[in-house]
Amino acid sequence: MKSRSRNIMIAVFTIPAMIAIATVFVYPVIRTIMMSFFTIDNVVSRMSDWTFAGVSNYVQLIQTPLFRQTWVTFLKIWVFGGIVIMCIAMLFAVILTSGVRGKSFWRAAIYLPNIISAVALANMWIHYAYNPNWGLFHNIFSALGLESLANFQWTSPDHLFLAMMVAYCFGAVGYYMLIYIAEIEKIPQDIFEAAKIDGSSGVHSFFHITLPLFRGVFKTTITLWTTGTLGFYIWSQMFSSNRDASAQIMTPMYYMIRTTFGDMASAHTETNAGLGAAICVMVMLAAGLAFALISRIFKNDEFTF
């Protein structure tokens, strides 16, 4: 009797959540994978109207130069953005755990951009910070007498990618900083004290104690960064809207949305939702590949205190 009531309770507690997950994750993921092997006139076409196409959607995508370019853009964001964000986040984490006053204020201030809508934030950067006449960068560099930097055209097509990355990284730093701070605070302080007694400087301790202990959290942050970059999309849309096609910053996800739902769908004479699904599957495969590589590289790195 007791075990029966226990089983009923487990069922009542887990089944609603499982239905939710099945509806918005399990079923869509399976159907997306299936869709990627079919030619589908419209996203909303019924399954009986699909025409089996084998891997031709994938072949067609790989043969599209614009689509190949989206992966180059992805890699550029992943590598450059990743290095810049992780280094600055680590720098702030080290500064904030070194005993500065007002730690919780600084921490909250640096994380602040993360609670502001990306649309609002991108708008501040595009229309204020980067404005060539009265923008923040213009004013700062003018005040410092650096005229050439003051006249830098941030939002011209040539510099748009840089402008987007600066704006994006400025906000993202806070998120990774929080993770690094939590990890540094997990390291027992007596390790540092023992090192100090043995004559290790703060910088020396950072490279020989903190960093080696950090391999586990690097694994976590690289994984998070990879998923984040694969889904990278709103910032491209914000920086690309109202621009010539050649100036737009196309990530795989942005390309998928534009061709399936957006203006690029109507521009083509024949649309094929199978292509969009194939892009989704490619992104999922890229994520899987990245996870496999990451867990191989960081095979023995799980430090728990």
Add this chain to the structure above:
Amino acid sequence: MKKSKSVKEIQPLNLKKEARLLPGYIILVLWVLFEIALLSWIVGASFSTTKEIFSNQMLQSGLHFENYIYSWTKGNMGKYFFNSLIYAGFGVSGALLLSAPCAYALSRFKFFYNKALTNLLVLFLSIPQVMVVLPLYSIAVKYNLLNKHLTLLVLYICLNVPFCTFFLLNFFATLSRTFEEAAAVDGCSPIKTFFKIMLPLAQPGIITVGIFLFVNIWNEFFVAMIFATSSDVRPLAYGLYSLIQAMSTNGKWAELFSSVMIVVIPTFILYLFLSEKIIAGVTGGGIKE
């Protein structure tokens, strides 16, 4: 938190230590000053006229609250505001209602699909939302569910279940089992134990994840863009995006910036009071070690 702050202020000023930390202070001050400049300019611009913004003479003719009135009424931001409030409020409650019991069962009981379900949750945590949108969109069209408040609400609830459950799962795991044992000895049924004892004990975790989710749904853009094409059901962030498209072409810049402020102010106020909770939401749920 306030107590520990005042204790810190009492610490004597150790000049040698502060001098060593000086480079750190300089970096922090520069970074935060830049951020303040960025945010305060938007505040200023939202109260100025478009002409003042373009001639770099903000706030010369006093505070123009009419920008906000224009955004709120003619710009539809008022409507979007209440839509967002509905989605964020009910979305958080719904996600918690589904997740909290599931997380409790997963953390406390052994059953045959426990491990499978936990692994699935972690898997779906790392799938970008764009992955699931095509089939969901086709369902919505097929059953005429586009542009309905309920559709967006259900999506916001369900899409947040993995994060919410995973976060609470870790939280329940930190609670001692002695409470349940004592309750069982006193003849309290497991379901009653959950509602009367464990749920109140888990309140800090539930509040943390709830606030974190509230901010996320408030700022949500992507699902809204696909499922809310009509302005009647649009939440703020996507509403702002459509306004930007319109206002920047017809030159209503001051009204555009006051619309930005309408999106930012609520989360900013929430953050002023609850930043510690929101920050705890990141480090509690984000780290999977």
